[in-house]
Amino acid sequence: MTKKIxxxxxxxxxxxxxEISHLLESDEIGLEYAMALYQEGIELSKDCISTLxxxxxxxxxxxxxxxxxxxxxxxxxxx
Amino acid sequence: MFEQTEILTVSELTRQIKQTLEEEFLQITVQxxxxxxxxxxxxHWYFNLKDSGAVISCTMWxxxxxxxxxxxxxxxKITVIGRITVYPxxxxxxxxxxxxxxxxxxxLQSAFEILKQKLSNEGLFNEEFKKPIPSLPRRIGIVTxxxxxxxxxxxxxxxxxxxxxELVIAPSKVQGSGAAENIxxxxxxxxxxxxxxxxxxxxxxxxxxxxxxxxxxxxxRSIFESKIxxxxxxxxxxxxxxxxxxxxxxxxxxxxxxxxATPDKADxxxxxxxxxYNSGQNITNLFDNKKNRILNxxxxxxxxxxxxxxxxxxxxxxxxxxxxSVNFDKQFLMLKNKLSLLSKSLESHDVKKxxxxxxxxVKQDSKFITRSSKxxxxxxxxxxxxxxxxxxxx
Numbered sequence: 001m002t003k004k005i006x007x008x009x010x011x012x013x014x015x016x017x018x019e020i021s022h023l024l025e026s027d028e029i030g031l032e033y034a035m036a037l038y039q040e041g042i043e044l045s046k047d048c049i050s051t052l053x054x055x056x057x058x059x060x061x062x063x064x065x066x067x068x069x070x071x072x073x074x075x076x077x078x079x
Numbered sequence: 080m081f082e083q084t085e086i087l088t089v090s091e092l093t094r095q096i097k098q099t100l101e102e103e104f105l106q107i108t109v110q111x112x113x114x115x116x117x118x119x120x121x122x123h124w125y126f127n128l129k130d131s132g133a134v135i136s137c138t139m140w141x142x143x144x145x146x147x148x149x150x151x152x153x154x155x156k157i158t159v160i161g162r163i164t165v166y167p168x169x170x171x172x173x174x175x176x177x178x179x180x181x182x183x184x185x186x187l188q189s190a191f192e193i194l195k196q197k198l199s200n201e202g203l204f205n206e207e208f209k210k211p212i213p214s215l216p217r218r219i220g221i222v223t224x225x226x227x228x229x230x231x232x233x234x235x236x237x238x239x240x241x242x243x244x245e246l247v248i249a250p251s252k253v254q255g256s257g258a259a260e261n262i263x264x265x266x267x268x269x270x271x272x273x274x275x276x277x278x279x280x281x282x283x284x285x286x287x288x289x290x291x292x293x294x295x296x297x298x299x300r301s302i303f304e305s306k307i308x309x310x311x312x313x314x315x316x317x318x319x320x321x322x323x324x325x326x327x328x329x330x331x332x333x334x335x336x337x338x339x340a341t342p343d344k345a346d347x348x349x350x351x352x353x354x355x356y357n358s359g360q361n362i363t364n365l366f367d368n369k370k371n372r373i374l375n376x377x378x379x380x381x382x383x384x385x386x387x388x389x390x391x392x393x394x395x396x397x398x399x400x401x402x403x404s405v406n407f408d409k410q411f412l413m414l415k416n417k418l419s420l421l422s423k424s425l426e427s428h429d430v431k432k433x434x435x436x437x438x439x440x441v442k443q444d445s446k447f448i449t450r451s452s453k454x455x456x457x458x459x460x461x462x463x464x465x466x467x468x469x470x471x472x473x
Contacts, residue, residue: 010243011215014347021354024361031369038362045351052344055242059234061225062249062268 010051017044090167097165100172104163109174110182111135111159113151126151128159128174137161139176146256147179149291155190156182187287191294195321198296203303204324210308212328212339216276218245219340220269220307222262225250229283229312229333236334241341247275253282258292263301270306277308277340280322281333284315293320302326312336434465 008016020041024034087095111128118124122141127134137159139147151157161176181187198204219237223230225248237244249265252258262280269275280302282290292298293313302309302325311326312333323329330336376382434440440463441448448454460471 009217011217014215014350017351017354021358024358029365031365034362034365038358041354041358045355048347048351052243052347055344057234057238057242058245060245060247062247062265062272 010048013044013048013051017041017048020044089170093165093167093170097167100163100165106160106162108158108160109135110156112154112156114153116151116153118150124151124176126153128157135174136171137174137176139179143177144179148255148258148288149181149187149190150259150295150297151179152190152193154193155186157186158182184287187291187294191287191321194294194296194299195324198299198321198325203299208303210327212308212310213276215342216244216340218247218275219337220247220249220272220275220278221281222249222251222265222269222278223281223333224253227253227283229281232334233279233281233312233337236337237341240338240343242344244341247272253292254285254289255292259295259298262292262298266301266305266309275307277310278305279310279312279333279336279340280326281312281336282314283333284318290314290318290320293322298322299325310336310340431465434463437465439464 020037023029023037024041029037109128111130114127114129114134116124116126122144124137124139124144126137126139128137129135139161157179158181159174159176160178161174163172164175165172181190202208221230221233223233230248234246237246247269249269251265252261266278266280269278280293282293290313293311299321302311302322308327310328310330311320311323312330312335313320313322314332316331328339330339430440441454442461442463443455443458445461448460462469462471
């Protein structure tokens with residue numbers, strides 16, 4: 001399960017977290033299932049928080065070649 | 080008039096006119112209204128300059144018009160500097176424009192209004208064409224000048240709010256001649272990349288001339304044609320360009336554009352905290368519910384019945400066991416007493432028989448003396464006969 005989480009994008013993780021949140025609000029939910037969801041939710045939360053905390057803004061500058069109009073990327077560092 | 084001494088050919092006459100006119104009007108400044116403006120694919124401009132009483136045809140070659148910061152429009156007044164040239168094959172004269180500027184700020188304003196009206200009539204600003212801005216972008220394209228303060232502001236805002244995003248910069252000239260073409264090219268380049276979620280077109284504040292590139296028709300049209308949603312952040316709050324009207328969203332400044340384009344990571348932290356708190360509560364409630372159900376079941380009458388039965392049976396068993404053990408103890412004690420009585424009588428019976436035969440038991444200090452070595456002479460001694468005891472006193 002953990003492997004699947006790390007492969008997903010931040011957006012997918014948030015969506016899943018939202019889904020889990022709704023599922024846990026239901027009264028019908030079984031205890032075992034609820035525990036599994038809660039566990040998954042905590043993993044996702046940790047994951048999202050650390051993703052946001054360690055994120056470094058990535059800046060890419062497009063290089064222009066006006067003759068051929070092709071573009072080419074290079075890392076661009078500000079300051 | 081000079082006196083004519085010979086008959087001239089058309090070419091000779093034209094040559095003389097050309098020389099006269101071109102020498103006379105070598106460097107002149109003229110003001111007039113543009114009409115019939117035609118940019119040719121070659122890059123040259125052809126138009127007329129007119130006032131209420133006259134019209135003069137004008138050319139402005141590519142090498143010169145590339146330094147004009149705005150694209151002329153019919154109806155606006157301009158001031159031009161140039162010279163008169165004569166074109167012999169057609170026998171006409173024209174004004175060869177070297178430099179051009181609007182006759183006043185009001186002229187740019189009216190150019191603005193004319194283009195805005197035209198594009199508005201075409202429907203370019205209609206709400207139905209506005210694309211939604213994604214709430215969680217992965218890549219933001221930026222069309223701006225990378226040496227500007229606006230660029231640095233946008234970067235620091237992205238870094239603070241949502242550093243998970245990637246900024247893809249299409250560096251552009253945003254002011255002066257060639258800026259419009261540059262901006263158009265940047266928008267097209269970003270559109271070719273396919274993985275850009277939103278484009279910000281940003282430029283810091285400036286005069287109407289400084290911001291003019293964003294009022295150019297080609298820029299406005301390229302924003303309209305962009306498949307990627309475009310946020311405009313041009314100038315200050317009070318500045319409006321035609322690009323702002325056609326953009327999918329207009330932000331007051333480049334910084335504001337970045338604020339709109341990026342979600343705030345603080346909101347996600349809050350969301351996650353809420354999740355952890357609420358779902359923790361939910362789980363606790365769920366446990367409490369189950370626990371209560373268990374407790375209720377145990378407390379129920381039906382659940383108590385077998386337990387009570389068990390207790391009753393258990394009590395009966397205890398009673399029986401108690402009775403049994405009491406009886407057993409009694410029996411045991413009785414038998415034990417009988418046994419000790421029997422054994423005692425058995426013992427004494429045995430000794431009496433021997434004494435009856437005439438043997439005597441010797442006691443000193445109430446102990447039987449069975450060997451001569453144990454006998455202490457002179458000590459008080461009892462002799463036990465079959466029929467009684469005798470004390471021997473020393």
